[in-house]
Amino acid sequence: MLIWQLQLVAMGLSFIVTVLYWTLFNPKFSVYDYNSHAINFVIMMLDFIIIAIPTRLLHFVYMALLSAIYCIFTAILHGAGYTSHVYSFLNWATNPGLSAGICIGITFVATPLVQTLFWCVYLLRNYLGDKVNPTTSNMTSQHVIMTPQYRSVEAGKVNPSFQ
Template identity: 85%
Template structure:
């Protein structure tokens, strides 16, 4: 666990590049992309149908100011773009570049334990649309959980189609997607969730300053209780969002562990490090097995 945490707190983990593209086309549990294709197609069609139905039922001029509807739109963009990327992977058959096993062994045919090293090899780089989908998945997961928790704890729930879909099914859809996909979760990505939260809080303050509305929600009322509004914004941005990301990261580690038991080919490899199996270990690049000197 210590090594996992040490590896996670590296500067590169702030970015969206240390992941092979193949993880966007297959599930955590199986290499075949068709199950992922079916799931992405279902999620996309369901969310589009849900959005159309709820817009017909609840559309109004203030639709765009609520965090719930920001979450709905982020999920919509995510399910469409992730489906498109899945189709791209299937059509192009873009695969993860595997390292070549040099098969360096001792004269007895047994791998020299002194040469039990890790080969560092490049793989196909992520394209801009991979990174976009990764960021959208991060935002959609965080928003779906925050929106669901806030709604069922701080509001008087209304049991309508819109409320079920926007404050419950949204999280169910994203949680199922999180379980199925093979895209990794990075602990340090909490900064992007915090940034999204800060953007929405600033947005509500702009609405107040522009005279449009001062109380998007009862607990964010910049006219009557600016101190409470600021405290809520700070708490959600700097406390809730890091905790949410830590929760998802913990679930990712569990998913990855279980997934490796079911399908070892989807182990937590990055684009920098590929570990060969014990039967096929080769020496570190640039080294020569002493047995052959």
């Protein structure tokens, strides 16, 4: 369960960081910037599609919680006199209103939207998987199996084909 949530949070936040980096920071396109921001998300998205982990809409709260913790942490760093920004658009010293707006937007708008996007990809992945191989279904839990013979859920039983 923990790995499941951490993977979804990491994937969602990597997408948000990538979008914010390329839209607000707007750097020159260098190999380093491309590798550290864009490739990260591409690899995580491929992992998401290949591994076939389940995705739930309400799990955006974990991503939102981590976003809020990060924003509070940067504000505390600023209040303590340390450099509080990694990116210029999240600089509490020069523009606290913009920083607060970005934090609120990420926490309450971006995280639900990104989770909805990944949930739609999850549904599409399951739909295509059922079309490609209709005799088996995607497992939606580690503890529940879908038996291909009856297309029914049997909790706690082992599929004979796995023995």
